[in-house]
Amino acid sequence: MTLRLVVLVSGSGTNLQALLDACADPAYGAEVVAVGADRDGILALERAERAGLPTYVLRVKDYATRADWDAAFTQATARHEPDLVVSAGFMKLAGETFLARFGGRYVNTHPALLPSFPGMHGARDALAYGVKVTGCTLFVVDAGVDTGAIMAQRAVEVADDDTVEALHERIKTAERAMLVETVGRAARDGFTVEGRRVRFGQP
Template identity: 55%
Template sequence: MSSTEDNAHARHAPAPAPQEAAQQLRIVVLASGGGTLLQAILDAANSGLAPVDVVAVFTDRECEAVSRAQAFGVRTQVVPVGEYQDRAAWDVALSEAVAGASPDLVVSAGFMKILGPRFIDAFAGRTINTHPALLPAFPGAHGVRDALAYGVKITGCTVHLVDAGVDTGPILAQRALGINAGETEDQLHERIKVLERELIVSTLVGIAVGEVDLAGAATRRPG
């Protein structure tokens, strides 16, 4: 076949389906509240939009996220801090519970507890978190409130690798939005949540198809 025929054949050959190139990721989701981020992941997995298999959901309390997972037939386990002697013992228990699910990736999706050193070591380079601000600006539990208080005109959300710091891990993806005049914290947070749901799904797809390199990100210094 000539080079011209090769080019013509390449132009008309059907593109491979995304599923053929994608790695089916076994993921564990950590959650603490309403579970809307979890819901976005479950919907994307169920529809085939994201090549992921949610194998378990772990929470630190009884919450709506548990019900959302159970509605999809996903195994759930509540691991409350108060049932353990101290945070170190809880860290070990959570690490062992998650390890039992053999995940490729752990997704912290609205999980309101800081992960301990045992967990971070066990799942180094394969735990990701969503944050409602454009890191490295406004880390911590009040990213939306802090952005408003500082008076910035643009904020957004971030997906990043989890490390030993608070929201200091390497950034994987971000999405920005403008802040409306007179907008309240609740109003802004609701708009950011919409972006967070989109961003976590697109990031998971990127990881599965190799467009988001976790290993490469982990070797870069954050910031």
């Protein structure tokens, strides 16, 4: 069975493109069935449309409350019947309704080795702290900020003359490879979440 992916985006869509390229191989085991966004006019939506994929855009400011937006976004995502929802640079936190529907099936990347340096500025914070190794994490989203069970991590060395921008670019390269490899593994082997542990393979 092919794993159905809905990919959520807010920006240029480089992670989305990496997944689309991987899904072109039937042996990968997954297919992107739709792309959702919280803003229009972004490159990621152009990538989706070029690939012939359905897209949907729900802007927070168009709803009376954040909870209303979360409920609507949940419904819009559920219409595409995803097996796995992938945040690929999606810049909105999932709300209670979304997590109630997709908990355990919603994954996100972070540009640091969690639990170190959570939040919006993983690369900047790691560089400021003076670590010699940082990296990226793929995790199963829960109600906290970057606190979910970890699916995969990749290490990236910090150079003495690194800038935030240079470091972040190397992290993003590692992140794309990690995302593609791990989503493919999840598609082919399945995974279960047991407390803090993510185990691949059928239970």
